[in-house]
Amino acid sequence: MKLLLTIIAVCCFTFAHGQSLKTVKVKSKYLLEQYEVRADNDTLRDGTYRKYLRDGDVLLEEGSYANSRRIGTWTFYNRTGQPELIYNYSTAQVITNNRTTATADTMGIIQLEGKGTTVRLTPPPIYLASTHQISAILSRESRPPMHLHREGITELSYQIAATVSPVGARYRIIASHPDREFRQNAQQWAALAFKDVQWLPGSYEGQPVTAIYLLPAITMHLWAVVR
Incomplete structure (x- = not known):
């Protein structure tokens, strides 16, 4: 099943680790991803990341990237907006798992x-x-x-x-x-x-x-x- 992807570059520049960043939004059939990339290389994710369910703009997960790798603590949310899973990608440890x-x-x-x-x-x-x-x-x-x-x-x-x-x-x-x-x-x-x-x-x-x-x-x- 093919998904129609729409990429929208938003002119919002910040500075992190000495790098100029811009925010990108990527829409698929059900999801919206919003993340930062390097202004001089938009293939490298480097900064904050959020994923939403497009129906109602419901926040699903958020965390950070460095050189297109997930780092640090990421939080995944349930349907009521409460954290259901917190995972640290840098240490490969589950901090909280409310599903279990x-x-x-x-x-x-x-x-x-x-x-x-x-x-x-x-x-x-x-x-x-x-x-x-x-x-x-x-x-x-x-x-x-x-x-x-x-x-x-x-x-x-x-x-x-x-x-x-x-x-x-x-x-x-x-x-x-x-x-x-x-x-x-x-x-x-x-x-x-x-x-x-x-x-x-x-x-x-x-x-x-x-x-x-x-x-x-x-x-x-x-x-x-x-x-």
């Missing part, structure tokens, strides 16, 4: 002795993005195929299972209906929602492991089409 509960969020499926085993992960896999960003994109993209409407299906749901390893994440769809188009569409929705999102792997007995992270199910209610 004592139950499902800390459990993961890992390979032990050649078979999948459910264990408690400390910490579990963590994605460095706002949950509101992920859920908002998924809820807006999720549309059931029309032929399932005509077949009288009244409800569809799917879950995204992220297999998170120390080198990245892969996404698999667990769908309530075997329809091929529905599963393929859901795979595209997941790819869009998690585009450019970095993951931190889970840890078991002090070692990073490959684990499966299940996101909450997305449910769609369909009105049956009368023929």
